[in-house]
């Protein structure tokens with residue numbers, strides 16, 4: 069069956085504690101959702117704030133290919149005739165083809181929050197929907213607190229839907245506004261509504277009981293054909309239902325059609341794009357689209373996955389545009405390392421079984437000490453090359469020292485090279501810069517390292533309970549203008565950890581340049597992408 073998708077990242081999603089989108093962000097996201105093939109994009113509540121009003125102003129220039137933009141607002145205020153209600157006028161002024169209005173379903177809210185009678189509430193719903201329909205709008209009627217209202221007073225809840233339906237609402241959307249309903253009860257209620265109303269029934273769920281996606285799917289199972297949510301599950305409190313997971317489940321496991329299999333392959337990149345604009349990391353463990361969604365760490369899993377990925381993967385990652393990853397860690401068996409080694413092509417083929425075993429042991433030990441080789445592809449490659457050529461070392465560090473005072477640092481480095489001992493001194497902007505300058509002076513006979521530049525530098529405390537004596541991990545990204553790679557160092561001294569990562573980067577570059585048999589560094593980078 070064709071299920072309508074309705075994304076409310078730009079309205080309900082912005083209620084999330086960490087979310088703040090500029091008007092420009094919202095325009096970019098709307099465009100992206102349209103490209104993905106979402107049917108409805110709820111842009112905001114024009115009656116509630118100037119930013120949303122400006123969004124709808126700017127959105128007039130958006131040439132959406134597929135999606136319908138919708139403005140959100142409440143039914144008219146009890147005291148206002150509908151044609152004089154400012155909120156309703158703002159909805160019309162937003163200029164969208166579709167309008168979503170929410171009305172009260174729960175008699176408790178009608179008495180307590182609005183302080184009006186049941187009959188008055190029904191009139192408010194009917195008049196507002198009718199007015200919007202008379203102005204040519206497609207109307208999605210959001211029945212707020214529908215499930216709580218139904219459980220409390222089924223008869224009244226049904227009458228509110230009847231009022232909206234009679235007035236011409238195109239979709240009756242049942243909202244679990246407080247997120248407290250469980251799937252088995254929700255399913256029964258949706259089935260009851262389905263049997264009483266024809267036309268499109270919608271579902272809008274929140275994740276307060278951690279079952280928002282399950283609830284949406286249960287509703288669709290019982291005949292709902294319009295589903296609301298947010299692609300990354302942003303939203304008030306514990307968030308809205310995750311529309312990305314819902315879409316993937318409907319398409320891949322329930323035989324329904326939403327955005328179609330081709331667009332589905334863009335799901336991961338669109339979710340990452342939205343997270344980027346939200347300035348939030350995409351949750352690594354986010355189902356389907358997270359970085360860890362198809363990552364394998366345990367050795368037994370990895371060896372099985374390498375034989376047949378279906379052994380430990382519920383779907384093919386490519387179906388949603390994600391990729392399989394095999395992590396190298398202290399839990400690794402040989403299979404993990406084998407998988408990583410494939411990226412090094414012919415370089416890895418040259419490893420004999422003894423060297424391979426030694427490499428696995430070295431990797432496990434390094435991970436145990438806090439190295440993160442998954443992130444440090446350069447250090448991993450250096451390990452591989454060193455296992456291939458255990459006797460090759462271009463230099464040994466004889467000694468190094470560094471002194472820092474008020475923003476300037478002086479370093480002195482002594483290296484043993486094949487032609488003798490080289491010592492260099494330099495002053496830099498900090499200890500790391502001073503050491504870098506010394507290292508380059510000592511190694512000036514190797515032109516290959518001149519182009520190696522630092523791109524990014526990150527420090528992470530590994531055991532924070534040790535306070536300032538804690539071990540730290542330094543991760544540095546380098547580039548030689550063509551390729552980039554990362555190296556890692558671990559120590560309880562940040563300068564020493566940085567120094568170790570720097571030495572790895574330089575050693576790797578020297579080994580790559582010297583390795584005349586293998587044009588592998590380019591090959592490795594190519595394969596890695």
Ligand SMILES: [Zn+2]
Nearest residue numbers: 080245272274
């Ligand atoms: Zn909501």
